[in-house]
Amino acid sequence: MAPDNRRLQGPESTFSYTLYIPNNRTDHNVVEQISSDERRKDGRKLNEQRRIYVKTGVVSQAKGSAYIEQSNTKVVCSVFDPREIPRKSGYSVNGELYCEFKFAPFSCIQWRSHQPDAFEKECSLILRRSLEPAVCRHEFPNFQVDVYALVLENDGSALAAAITCAALALADASVPMYDLVVAATLGVHGDKKFMDPTVEEESLCNILPPDGRSRNHGIITAAFSPAHQQMSEFAQSGAMDIDCATSSIQLLREACESIYLLSQQCLLKGVTKMLKKKQKEIKLDLSSDRIAC
Amino acid sequence: MYNRGFRCDGRMRLDYRPMEVETDVVSHASGSARLRLANTDILVGVKTEIDTPYPERPREGKIEFFVDCSANATPAFEGRGGEELGTEISNSLATAYQSSQTFDLTALCILPGQQCWKLYIDILILECGGNLFDAVSLAVKAALHNTRVPKVKGACLDGGTVDLQLSDDPYDCCRLDVSDAPCLVTLCKIGDHCVVDPTAEEETCSSGSVVIAITEKSLVTSVFKTGVGSFHPQTLIDILKVGQTIGLSVNKALRAALLEEEQQGRKKECFGFLK
Numbered sequence: 001m002a003p004d005n006r007r008l009q010g011p012e013s014t015f016s017y018t019l020y021i022p023n024n025r026t027d028h029n030v031v032e033q034i035s036s037d038e039r040r041k042d043g044r045k046l047n048e049q050r051r052i053y054v055k056t057g058v059v060s061q062a063k064g065s066a067y068i069e070q071s072n073t074k075v076v077c078s079v080f081d082p083r084e085i086p087r088k089s090g091y092s093v094n095g096e097l098y099c100e101f102k103f104a105p106f107s108c109i110q111w112r113s114h115q116p117d118a119f120e121k122e123c124s125l126i127l128r129r130s131l132e133p134a135v136c137r138h139e140f141p142n143f144q145v146d147v148y149a150l151v152l153e154n155d156g157s158a159l160a161a162a163i164t165c166a167a168l169a170l171a172d173a174s175v176p177m178y179d180l181v182v183a184a185t186l187g188v189h190g191d192k193k194f195m196d197p198t199v200e201e202e203s204l205c206n207i208l209p210p211d212g213r214s215r216n217h218g219i220i221t222a223a224f225s226p227a228h229q230q231m232s233e234f235a236q237s238g239a240m241d242i243d244c245a246t247s248s249i250q251l252l253r254e255a256c257e258s259i260y261l262l263s264q265q266c267l268l269k270g271v272t273k274m275l276k277k278k279q280k281e282i283k284l285d286l287s288s289d290r291i292a293c
Numbered sequence: 294m295y296n297r298g299f300r301c302d303g304r305m306r307l308d309y310r311p312m313e314v315e316t317d318v319v320s321h322a323s324g325s326a327r328l329r330l331a332n333t334d335i336l337v338g339v340k341t342e343i344d345t346p347y348p349e350r351p352r353e354g355k356i357e358f359f360v361d362c363s364a365n366a367t368p369a370f371e372g373r374g375g376e377e378l379g380t381e382i383s384n385s386l387a388t389a390y391q392s393s394q395t396f397d398l399t400a401l402c403i404l405p406g407q408q409c410w411k412l413y414i415d416i417l418i419l420e421c422g423g424n425l426f427d428a429v430s431l432a433v434k435a436a437l438h439n440t441r442v443p444k445v446k447g448a449c450l451d452g453g454t455v456d457l458q459l460s461d462d463p464y465d466c467c468r469l470d471v472s473d474a475p476c477l478v479t480l481c482k483i484g485d486h487c488v489v490d491p492t493a494e495e496e497t498c499s500s501g502s503v504v505i506a507i508t509e510k511s512l513v514t515s516v517f518k519t520g521v522g523s524f525h526p527q528t529l530i531d532i533l534k535v536g537q538t539i540g541l542s543v544n545k546a547l548r549a550a551l552l553e554e555e556q557q558g559r560k561k562e563c564f565g566f567l568k
Binding site: 015016019118121122125126129132133134137206207208215217218220224225228229230231232233234235236237238239240241242244245246249250253 | 348349380381383384387388391392393394395501503508511512513514515516517518519521522523524525526529530533534537
């Protein structure tokens with residue numbers, strides 16, 4: 001949504017009613033559930049990812065688009081034709097990627113404003129940094145390709161889902177790329193590492209673990225391009241020691257390799273569908289010629 | 294030349310350029326610091342204001358970073374040119390300081406749920422000579438070390454409004470605990486090796502750099518990548534390990550410099566902008 005530059009943004013005076021619900025803090029429930037039988041609230045193991053559904057070609061008006069569902073997290077991404085870089089006079093040898101990441105106002109537990117806030121701007125930056133190494137920017141010099149990712153529902157690891165979705169949307173838009181980028185999220189809390197955390201687990205990983213455990217906590221989002229074995233982005237927040245950060249690289253890499261297969265299959269399906277459609281159109285054209293004459 | 298471990302200005306790959314830091318340069322701010330890292334010049338001012346805490350975090354104060362890339366630094370920053378870079382730096386600082394292990398926000402609470410201190414940390418980039426992330430984070434740490442928060446002697450709730458009593462003595466202040474504040478270290482990848490503290494020229498010829506925020510207790514609070522390149526996972530692991538050792542030594546050096554400055558006390562020579 002276009003930012004409203006003319007109005008002065010007054011201070012927000014509303015806040016969520018969930019603050020007044022008794023026993024609202026479910027953090028300790030999440031931790032207790034795990035210690036019983038090494039399974040999380042939704043029945044997954046600690047290093048298990050959620051089931052993913054991806055589809056390309058969902059937005060008819062966009063050059064390329066993709067939709068991803070990771071359990072309840074839903075992200076749709078659209079890519080538009082290259083256009084001239086606005087507000088730029090000089091010539092640039094490489095094209096640019098303009099990425100926008102936005103949460104829909106109803107997507108999170110608390111209402112999100114229409115204007116992108118600092119967190120969304122940061123996520124847009126991370127999205128751009130993950131996709132840039134994989135796109136052949138020299139193929140569209142002096143032009144910019146727009147990538148818009150909209151999170152329809154946030155149930156954890158929305159940024160990683162957006163990165164995977166955006167890469168598929170770029171491929172669907174026939175933007176020349178070196179490789180498909182896939183991303184995964186890892187949440188760390190104490191000595192537990194949650195692969196693909198839900199929104200409850202993510203908020204747990206943002207707070208310090210209680211005394212008695214290791215003081216590590218944080219969320220790591222990593223983007224990987226498996227064909228070249230290159231990590232295109234590694235964004236960590238929280239506080240952890242170096243061994244935790246370095247050991248998580250391997251875990252994230254394995255997760256990305258498994259998502260990569262899905263991405264490839266989805267792209268293959270999209271291309272096969274398009275080819276079948278083209279074949280049908282050619283057949284119809286031939287038969288209509290016979291009818292005309 | 295980089296393969297043999299030397300750089301254009303004669304430094305080794307893991308050497309920093311000479312740094313100068315001075316605190317208490319701005320009289321109206323609660324805390325300030327000025328840091329010069331060769332050609333990079335950063336001025337940080339911290340102002341303390343009273344605000345209401347977030348409803349979901351009633352016992353915590355607030356901290357806000359704002360980076361202003363002034364047009365003085367480069368013509369590219371005029372108007373809204375430096376806005377993108379400014380947001381990137383302030384977001385990276387906000388992520389680095391997010392954990393309660395780095396900066397305890399509960400120390401900024403006055404009356405839970407009613408009043409708290411809000412720290413506005415404003416960073417001015419006066420000159421840009423490469424390696425902005427490191428210089429900014431060190432200047433911020435120095436300014437926070439210098440910040441004096443007025444002591445609240447009493448707070449009473451009078452029919453919905455809060456009445457605060459501050460101490461009469463203007464020098465009666467609390468200091469902030471910055472022992473766990475992180476420092477950002479930029480490791481720039483040029484060719485097959487990574488260098489610390491890149492100059493502006495080195496930054497333009499690198500494919501990418503990794504910025505890592507390290508505290509004195511060797512905790513990693515933020516990692517992100519800048520630039521358009523990508524890294525092999527093993528390279529990333531090596532970069533993180535190197536970054537950790539560098540970060541620890543930088544933190545120690547800054548701490549020593551700040552303590553030395555403090556020990557000079559009233560006899561300290563104020564250079565300000567004359568040097």
